[in-house]
Amino acid sequence: MYVYDEFDQTLLNERVAEFSDQIKRRLSGELSEEEFRPLRLMNGTYLQLHAYMLRISIPYGTLSSKKLRMLAHIARRYDRGYGHFTTRQNLQFHWIKLEDLPNAMADLASAGLHGIQTSGNCVRNISTDQWAGVARDEIADPRIYAEILRQHLTLHPEFSFLPRKFKIGITGAAHDRAAVKMHDIGLWLRRGPNGELGFEVAVGGGLGRTPYLAETIRGFCPSRDLLGYVEAILRVYNRYGRRDNIWKARIKILVHDLGVAKFRDEVEAEFEASKDYAPVLDERLVAEITRRFHYPNFENVEDNPPELQAAFHDARFRTWYFNAVAPHRVPGHAIVTISLKPVGLTPGDCTADQMEALADFADQYGYGEIRNGHEQNLCLPSVRQRDLPALWRKLDAVGLALSNVNLITDIIACPGLDYCSLANARAIPVAMEISKRFADPDLQRNIGRLHINISGCINACGHHHIGHIGILGVEKQGQEFYQITLGGKADENAKLGTLIGPSVPFDKVADVIEDVVAAYIELRERPEEIFIDTVRRVGIQPFKERVYAVR
Amino acid sequence: MRFVKDGRAAEDPYRRVADDASLPDGVPVLLTGERFLADAAALASRAAPVGVIWPNNREIEELAPHLAHLAAIALAFPTFRDGRAYSQARLLRERYHYRGELRATGQVLRDQFLFMLRAGFTAFEIAKDGDADHFADAVHRYTRFYQPSADRRPVIAAVRQPPTPQRKSA
Numbered sequence: 245m246y247v248y249d250e251f252d253q254t255l256l257n258e259r260v261a262e263f264s265d266q267i268k269r270r271l272s273g274e275l276s277e278e279e280f281r282p283l284r285l286m287n288g289t290y291l292q293l294h295a296y297m298l299r300i301s302i303p304y305g306t307l308s309s310k311k312l313r314m315l316a317h318i319a320r321r322y323d324r325g326y327g328h329f330t331t332r333q334n335l336q337f338h339w340i341k342l343e344d345l346p347n348a349m350a351d352l353a354s355a356g357l358h359g360i361q362t363s364g365n366c367v368r369n370i371s372t373d374q375w376a377g378v379a380r381d382e383i384a385d386p387r388i389y390a391e392i393l394r395q396h397l398t399l400h401p402e403f404s405f406l407p408r409k410f411k412i413g414i415t416g417a418a419h420d421r422a423a424v425k426m427h428d429i430g431l432w433l434r435r436g437p438n439g440e441l442g443f444e445v446a447v448g449g450g451l452g453r454t455p456y457l458a459e460t461i462r463g464f465c466p467s468r469d470l471l472g473y474v475e476a477i478l479r480v481y482n483r484y485g486r487r488d489n490i491w492k493a494r495i496k497i498l499v500h501d502l503g504v505a506k507f508r509d510e511v512e513a514e515f516e517a518s519k520d521y522a523p524v525l526d527e528r529l530v531a532e533i534t535r536r537f538h539y540p541n542f543e544n545v546e547d548n549p550p551e552l553q554a555a556f557h558d559a560r561f562r563t564w565y566f567n568a569v570a571p572h573r574v575p576g577h578a579i580v581t582i583s584l585k586p587v588g589l590t591p592g593d594c595t596a597d598q599m600e601a602l603a604d605f606a607d608q609y610g611y612g613e614i615r616n617g618h619e620q621n622l623c624l625p626s627v628r629q630r631d632l633p634a635l636w637r638k639l640d641a642v643g644l645a646l647s648n649v650n651l652i653t654d655i656i657a658c659p660g661l662d663y664c665s666l667a668n669a670r671a672i673p674v675a676m677e678i679s680k681r682f683a684d685p686d687l688q689r690n691i692g693r694l695h696i697n698i699s700g701c702i703n704a705c706g707h708h709h710i711g712h713i714g715i716l717g718v719e720k721q722g723q724e725f726y727q728i729t730l731g732g733k734a735d736e737n738a739k740l741g742t743l744i745g746p747s748v749p750f751d752k753v754a755d756v757i758e759d760v761v762a763a764y765i766e767l768r769e770r771p772e773e774i775f776i777d778t779v780r781r782v783g784i785q786p787f788k789e790r791v792y793a794v795r
Numbered sequence: 796m797r798f799v800k801d802g803r804a805a806e807d808p809y810r811r812v813a814d815d816a817s818l819p820d821g822v823p824v825l826l827t828g829e830r831f832l833a834d835a836a837a838l839a840s841r842a843a844p845v846g847v848i849w850p851n852n853r854e855i856e857e858l859a860p861h862l863a864h865l866a867a868i869a870l871a872f873p874t875f876r877d878g879r880a881y882s883q884a885r886l887l888r889e890r891y892h893y894r895g896e897l898r899a900t901g902q903v904l905r906d907q908f909l910f911m912l913r914a915g916f917t918a919f920e921i922a923k924d925g926d927a928d929h930f931a932d933a934v935h936r937y938t939r940f941y942q943p944s945a946d947r948r949p950v951i952a953a954v955r956q957p958p959t960p961q962r963k964s965a
Contacts, residue, residue, distance in 0.1 A: 249955070251939050251951040251954065251955065252951075254938060254939060255937060255939060255940075255941070255951075258936060258937045258938065259937075261936070262936050262937075266906065274925070279875075279904065279906075282875070282876060283906055365876065365878075395941040395942075395951070395952075396941055396942045397942070398941050398942075399910075399937070399940070399941070400942055401881060401885070401909075401910050401911075401912075401913030401914040401942070401944045401945070401946075402878075402881045402882055402885050402914055402944070403878075403881075404878065404881075404910055405875070405876055405877065405878025405881065405907075405910075406878060479882050482878060482879060482881070482882045483879055483882050483883075487877055487879075517890065518889070518890065521889050521890070523942065523943060529952055532952070532955055
């Protein structure tokens with residue numbers, strides 16, 4: 245947990261004062277909506293279909309119980325009693341009033357929270373593995389570097405008016421839980437030839453209308469060159485990225501147009517030319533940021549304590565445990581995923597009551613820390629194993645002890661046409677209907693790991709391209725239609741899904757998904773072969789035939 | 796349009812001269828890139844200051860050989876959303892050590908003054924008259940910055956890290 249010092253806090257307070265002044269000027273008419281727009285966007289404020297939406301940054305998906313309580317307070321005081329966790333480790337409030345924003349922002353800042361650079365054509369919230377710092381397969385904690393980059397790129401004098409938004413993803417683990425290849429810059433912590441820390445650097449990933457996976461341009465960039473190298477990439481993009489067409493303005497288009505080799509040469513030349521004066525990430529700076537990451541004082545406890553073993557007699561506990569609990573790097577501890585995907589409700593929504601309950605549980609059982617990940621679920625990263633049964637009972641009492649993590653009802657969905665002015669089609673009701681069809685827990689477990697991602701438009705906030713099953717809402721003559729893709733993957737073997745055929749109307753989507761799943765059950769070689777592996781083995785043709793034979 | 800130079804309201808001493816017009820004697824002039832580059836050798840010996848108006852889609856590197864003879868460079872913000880001139884400004888200041896006037900032109904608005912100042916701009920053709928009165932507020936809105944930049948203002952990292960004490964040899 246990074247702890248703000250007076251400098252971080254001062255900057256945040258100054259930001260609130262600035263934005264409050266900008267809102268005042270907008271309300272008085274001194275600023276036109278066109279002039280106000282980029283200013284509010286750089287503070288995470290969108291104008292949506294029904295109201296302003298406020299997007300709060302949760303850097304590297306790490307929350308303290310204090311911050312989560314503040315989010316509950318905002319939900320209750322200024323919104324409708326809930327918030328929505330997004331696929332980029334942000335939280336959105338969908339019913340904020342412009343005149344309430346200065347107070348809401350000031351309240352948030354008092355807990356170290358803000359909406360800085362959660363939208364607009366600047367460097368957005370930097371996403372990481374929600375298991376950072378506690379995962380067993382990690383070579384170093386990526387949050388240290390995410391925080392260093394966050395600081396360096398906050399209100400950056402050169403890179404705040406880029407051609408388009410810019411997303412950075414970073415992981416320190418072997419297994420990619422942060423969808424790193426879907427980012428404008430993807431960073432993997434690596435060890436160099438002498439054991440020193442550094443990064444593999446990839447560029448040009450992104451979904452949207454033209455999906456690309458990021459490609460590596462530097463196999464190893466030593467840690468001390470990280471800021472200089474990232475600046476070189478951003479400078480090449482800022483100078484040469486397209487600004488004439490919003491659909492071609494992301495860095496992925498520049499990388500694709502130049503070719504990755506030429507783009508790499510440009511970046512390397514820029515990096516070389518600025519070497520004498522570019523910012524250097526020296527060891528003292530890393531040590532300083534590391535020092536202010538407060539790690540839990542882990543208790544010295546053993547794995548598999550008697551309390552845990554006793555609880556296994558309860559079948560419901562056992563089901564939850566084997567679904568939602570993962571190994572921790574410290575003995576006697578565990579990582580607990582909290583699914584925000586109850587059957588028939590909006591994926592990623594969390595009520596103020598639930599936030600407060602979770603903050604209490606985190607204090608009681610989890611060293612006061614909560615995380616959120618791109619799957620729109622939460623996580624208590626460090627729970628003593630002996631407390632798992634008690635935690636489970638309390639989670640269950642507030643509807644948060646779900647056992648559908650990574651199963652077919654653990655659906656990722658954007659807000660869609662229910663909220664978003666960009667959307668062509670609804671996403672939430674599609675997710676709700678699918679989760680109702682597959683509500684039976686035994687059926688879900690029989691199907692096994694299966695990720696469904698739903699986006700309400702081509703901007704792909706629901707990451708449909710990388711869902712095992714992707715669902716994209718499109719508009720056809722005023723009607724909502726949905727394209728179905730199969731075979732996408734978000735992890736270290738990331739892949740974009742393949743379209744299976746013509747789009748289907750709103751009320752047929754769940755039927756199609758049932759057909760696809762039925763085909764999978766028949767096609768799989770054995771129950772352990774998960775959906776995505778079957779698709780890879782047999783291709784999409786058998787699924788296509790199954791879906792379209794009867795339509 | 797109002798003009799701010801080095802943080803103060805000022806009269807703009809420069810005259811913009813069209814490509815086909817003759818140069819007025821003894822008056823600071825701003826020329827287009829084409830005219831400046833075509834006449835660079837002759838202009839180098841001109842007594843009165845010479846500045847150039849440089850578009851944001853042309854390589855700033857082309858100016859590098861001439862910087863010693865340039866008293867002012869005017870960079871363009873066709874819209875405030877188009878941030879290319881920020882990169883040009885930093886390159887001029889940090890890579891080419893240009894010390895003359897760096898002028899922001901175009902849609903130069905109050906909420907961008909600070910970014911521009913930090914990128915190395917020293918002169919501002921302010922699009923809305925009312926914004927000029929708020930110049931000082933706008934650029935002092937923040938007291939600390941995370942990243943070093945062309946303005947060399949103190950950054951948070953430097954304040955956080957007091958210099959390592961030098962151990963005196965016994």
